[in-house]
Amino acid sequence: MDSAAGSSDGAAKPGDGLSVQNHSDVIVAGGGVAGLSAAAALAEAGAKVTLLERRPYIGGRAYSYEHPALAETVDSQHVVLGCCVNILDLARKAGMSDSIRWYDELVFLEPSGRRSLMRSGxxxxxxxxxxxxxxxxxxxxxxxxxxxxxxxxxxxxxxxxxxxxxxxxxxxxxxxxxxxxxxxxxxxxxxxxxxxxxxxxxxxxxxxxxxxxxxxxxxRLGIPAAPLSEFFAPVAQYAQQQGVDVKLRSGVEGIAPNGDGGWSVHSGGTEYTADSVVLATDFKQTKQLLTNLPGSDDGRARLLEVFDHLVAAPITTIHLWYDRDVTQLDHAVLLDTRIQWLFAKSRIRRWPVERGSYLELVISASWPELEMGREDILASAIREFEGFFPAAKQAKLLKSSVLKEARATFSVVPGLDRYRPQQATEWPGLYLAGDWTATEWPSTMEGAVRSGRLAAGAVVGDKQRFMAPEVPAGGLMRWLSSVK
Known part of the structure; x- marks a missing residue:
């Protein structure tokens, strides 16, 4: 998901010297994974959809960027599992399934170098x-x-x-x-x-x-074999092929009922109108846009209370470029260390040997690292990494980078479900999307896609219409599992 630029009053003001655009059936605010999923689903169903995104690119938190000093493309590694049926369905429709590298085993590494493999038999x-x-x-x-x-x-x-x-x-x-x-x-x-x-x-x-x-x-573990913005580009292209009008650098500054049973959306100097609006913005921006909407004070208060219980959690990633392969592994779970995951991105992306090695080390729940300086994080991570892979001590470290994402996910704290909102709101024609809404999933790309599809279903009056079927239980679980 992605947030949009906010305004002080949180409400559009129809007229008021704005340039008025053509009317849409649905406006989707936010071009992250949730917004793209909602827009694509609605367009598939024949709706005229406009998607407004404040940044010059799509993907929201699932993005990559060109590091200005390193001349390298950097992102925070995302993964999918075989049970992530909705993002895999979207990938299939967008023709990007081949961009996912699949693995059938997990490697758990101890600092001594001892390996434990978890694989299906x-x-x-x-x-x-x-x-x-x-x-x-x-x-x-x-x-x-x-x-x-x-x-x-x-x-x-x-x-x-x-x-x-x-x-x-x-x-x-x-x-x-x-x-x-x-x-x-x-x-x-x-x-x-x-x-x-x-x-x-x-x-x-x-x-x-x-x-x-x-x-x-x-x-099964699936790892995108391309930088995230490149990985998700086919989804935006697919949405556009379905007829979605994607407008970048178009942050939503306010929304309001327009008196005709529809909605007005204020973006820069332009007023857009639609029968329905899907807010696929992050929970902070969504709160800003909802605060001054007319309606039941009690209902608005209950919805706004949601945002007091949503807590962002950070992820820190350390990016290392060596002159040679030092791991002989594509990925691994590292034990008894601050680092949870190693991703050898050069191996996952099938770089030629002469190009060297690009590694990403992932520190989840990284609140201590938010208070640390780059050099301290880097020194600690390299020291721990070399304990697992001594070959790194003989290799030449060519480049390094530390990426802190303070709002990478939200925390599924005990009792949160009672506050996660449904996609339909008390305002007719206004819907919410985002992995933080009621999806029955934690903060993942799959949760984001589900939220977008659930919101699209709510718009057309059939919440489950766009949802992909779950992976069927296998073996004895066909009789044991109560999850259908």
């Missing part, structure tokens, strides 16, 4: 990873027994209630210290971008049910 779900799990040297038999007992609680699904923290669940289920460090922590912190205390069991359970238990297909 011949056994049916939910036992498809059992053999590799039993062989994993990163865990003792006692650790594995505790993990197996914990995973068994997610066989039939995950809690519908999100009030319990994952920290409380770990204690309640008697998880061992090493099971927490070497299994639960890297998966949950990496997937939900927060500490156990600030993650609900519902969404942690969803991660394990969908990616470890329900099917082998659902747990």
């Amino acid at each position: 011949a056994l049916p779900a939910p036992s498809h990873q059992t053999l590799s799990f039993l062989r994993a040297p990163m865990l003792s038999l006692r650790d594995k027994a505790a993990i197996a007992s914990g995973l068994a609680r997610f066989l039939r699904g995950y809690p519908a209630d999100d009030s319990e923290s994952f920290a409380a669940w770990l204690k309640r289920t008697g998880q061992t210290e090493r099971a927490i460090r070497h299994f639960w922590e890297p998966v949950v912190v990496g997937a939900l971008n927060d500490s156990f205390e600030r993650c609900s069991v519902k969404y942690a359970g969803k991660v394990f049910h969908e990616s470890f238990l329900r099917s082998a297909e659902g747990g």
